[in-house]
Structure formats: C-alpha cells, structure tokens
Amino acid sequence: MIELVGVNRSPYTRRVAITLELYGIPYRLQTLSGFGNRSEVRAANPLGRIPALILDSGETLVDSGAIIDHLDEVHGRERALVPPAGPERRAVLRVVALMMGACDKALAAAYERNHHPPEKVHQPWIDDCLAQVRQALRAVDALLDPVSSYLLLGRLTHADVAAFVAERLARGLKIDTDTETPRLRALAARLADQPAFRATEPQ
Ligand SMILES: N[C@@H](CCC(=O)N[C@@H](CS)C(=O)NCC(=O)O)C(=O)O
Incomplete structure (x- = not known):
C-alpha cells in the first residue's frame, strides 16, 4: 500500500x-x-x-x-481537483501558489522563532513574513463569493484544499482569521465538516 x-x-x-x-x-x-x-x-x-x-x-x-x-x-486529469488546461486551471493554480506560499512564509516566521536562540530572533523578519501571509490570505478571502460553497468553479478544487491548510496554519500562528479574513474562515469551517477533512484531522 x-x-x-x-x-x-x-x-x-x-x-x-x-x-x-x-x-x-x-x-x-x-x-x-x-x-x-x-x-x-x-x-x-x-x-x-x-x-x-x-x-x-x-x-x-x-x-x-x-x-x-x-x-x-x-x-484522471479530467476528474482531478484542477481542470486539465486553460484559464480555469491557471486560476486554481494561482490560488494554490498563493496559499502554499503563505504556508512557506508562515513557517519561515515559526522557524525564526523556534529554531534560533532568543537573543538571535529578529522580530522585524517575523513581522514581515506574517505580513506577507496576511496579505495572501486577504487576497484569497476577497475571491470568495459569500453565496458559493467553494472558492472557484462552483466545486471543490485544490484551491480550497490549499486555502484550508493555510488558514489552519495561520490560525495556529495567532493570526485572527475570524476578524481578518472572515469568508476564508467560514470556508475552512465548512470544509472541516467534510469526511476527507475530518479523516485527516491531526490527533
Ligand atoms: N515545498 C514543500 C515544503 C515542505 C516542508 O517545508 N515541510 C516542512 C514541514 S511542514 C518540513 O519538513 N520542514 C523541515 C525542514 O524544512 O527542515 C512541499 O510542498 O512539500
């Protein structure tokens, strides 16, 4: 297996x-x-x-x-969580890149805090990384139509999965997504109830 x-x-x-x-x-x-x-x-x-x-x-x-x-x-590319080609594929991959890039920046901030001796932690670097995370989250929050269940294409795509994991990480780093990105927070809360998301909840 x-x-x-x-x-x-x-x-x-x-x-x-x-x-x-x-x-x-x-x-x-x-x-x-x-x-x-x-x-x-x-x-x-x-x-x-x-x-x-x-x-x-x-x-x-x-x-x-x-x-x-x-x-x-x-x-199967035709059934996958991203269209096989064209503008819709590019739109999904753009959101994935923003959200996984936000994860990269969030972890850069966490590593600075957790893997350096306290006297060598450079707070302005952490602040700058977290500002980039916030900005990416806000850009994706702005894409969310409050009446649609998903980010793009009216169906679940890799964009939603990437947004879900990025929102979760941001919240873990004390970014207040309830206030700063409420539509993204609501999307993540809805997704958390779906079986694939529940089955992968960390113990
Ligand atoms: N671009 C990689 C990033 C993977 C990554 O950074 N994983 C973290 C855990 S969340 C890790 O293993 N960090 C240990 C390290 O970088 O030394 C991916 O998408 O898989």
Whole structure:
C-alpha cells in the first residue's frame, strides 16, 4: 500500500492526505516529522522534508505539489481537483501558489522563532513574513463569493484544499482569521465538516 510520510499538522502533508482521501486512494500514514524524526525523514527524502509518498513500486515522490500532480494523473486529469488546461486551471493554480506560499512564509516566521536562540530572533523578519501571509490570505478571502460553497468553479478544487491548510496554519500562528479574513474562515469551517477533512484531522 502507498505510504505517506509526514504528519497531518504539516499543511503540506495534510493537503496530500486530503487529496488521497478525496480520490479514494488507500494509503498508510507513516507518522514522521521533519524535526522530530530527522534520520528517518532524510532516508525517505534527502532534503529532510515532509511529505514524501512511497509508491508500491518503491519509488519515492517528494514535495506536495509534485505528489499531488502524480495523484491527479492516477485519478484522471479530467476528474482531478484542477481542470486539465486553460484559464480555469491557471486560476486554481494561482490560488494554490498563493496559499502554499503563505504556508512557506508562515513557517519561515515559526522557524525564526523556534529554531534560533532568543537573543538571535529578529522580530522585524517575523513581522514581515506574517505580513506577507496576511496579505495572501486577504487576497484569497476577497475571491470568495459569500453565496458559493467553494472558492472557484462552483466545486471543490485544490484551491480550497490549499486555502484550508493555510488558514489552519495561520490560525495556529495567532493570526485572527475570524476578524481578518472572515469568508476564508467560514470556508475552512465548512470544509472541516467534510469526511476527507475530518479523516485527516491531526490527533
Ligand atoms: N515545498 C514543500 C515544503 C515542505 C516542508 O517545508 N515541510 C516542512 C514541514 S511542514 C518540513 O519538513 N520542514 C523541515 C525542514 O524544512 O527542515 C512541499 O510542498 O512539500
């Protein structure tokens, strides 16, 4: 069976786990974290990052974007959570890039805080990273039509999954999404009730 290496509190791992659930692909979660299980993670991914996806053939895929591209191919490009081509595909991928970039910046801020001795933490860098996160979240919040259940195309896409994991991470870093990005917060709350999202809730 396919093995997903990672932990669902990682936004990158969780977006892969949600996609596996939505596509109905059976998998086993090998619970390893980038900092807590360095040697095991580095054995799966020389870069030492989660997620990694180990296929039945033994081939190991790394990086959530590349893993999801493979899952889209296996599931079928026509049925995937992103259109196969054209402006609608570009619109979905733009939101995914904004939201996964926001995760990158949020983690850069968290790493500055958590992995440096207190006297070497540079608060202006943290503030700047979090300002970029907020701005990206606001741009996606502005796309949300209050009467539509999803961000784009009137259906669930990778844009919603990426927005969900980014909102969750932002909230974990004390960004008040209830006040700052209320439509995005409401989308995330609705998605949290769907089975694929519930099944991947970190323990
Ligand atoms: N671009 C990568 C980012 C993966 C990533 O940064 N994962 C974090 C966990 S949330 C990690 O493993 N960090 C450990 C490190 O960078 O050393 C992806 O989309 O999979």
